[in-house]
Amino acid sequence: MTNKSHIMKKVIFYLFILMFLLPTPTFAWWNNTHGALAEKVCMDFNCSCVLNMTEWANIPDAVFKNMINHHDYNLSDSCPTSSEWKCPTKNDFKASKKMNEYLKSASIKTGCDRWKDIAIASHYFFDTKVFWHNVQNENYFKCHKAFEEKVNDIFVSGRIGWTECACGVCVSYDEFELWVLEFEEKIDFEDKLRDVSLFDESKDSGIIQLILNFI
DSSP: OOHHHHHHHHHHHHHHHHHHHSOOOOSSTHHHHHHHHHHHHHHHTTOSOGGGHHHHHTHIIIIIOOGGGSOOBOTTSOOOOOTTOBOOSSOBOHHHHHHHHHHHHHHTOOHHHHHHHHHHHHHHHHHHTOGGGSSBSOOIIIIIHHHHHHHHHHHHHTOOSOEEEETTEEEEHHHHHHHHHHHHHTOTTSOOOOOOOSSOTTHHHHHHHHHHHHO
């Protein structure tokens, strides 16, 4: 076997591995979004459970499947009139209550048991920030699902400085960063040690460099 053929076979082999290492879209849009947000919170507090945070942050969807608890209706919030959704008619803070429940539980636990509850709490908190969890009878496929898919794809790609819209409702990268900071302020039983980037832009290049080192 020539040296050139040997190198080509190694390149193909490591590219095959790379397909499994790089993030890929999942069926549930929030898997990547909720996971990335929970991982950032964990890293900001220098917790040692970061590899589990994505799984834990998606427990409300994957395990509990209690969709009735994933909305917050606040009559004090601005709610534009639209044929695509209905504004709530009464206050109902189910997601906020679940968030507080799990943060309270986390405060009396230690180690990764604590961070599991924080990850679950983060899911409910970030749901309260999504417009489509604050209104009723929305056009799910045209608006809600379209929005979720766009944001999920962004969290897969790790792109920064973006703004995405669906049915006239927009959300931005900067808003997500502010929401993370707001959630972190609620974790008053842990000391925050740093503020990492929401997306690690060096991750993919680092994996590629690792592969090149073996070629």
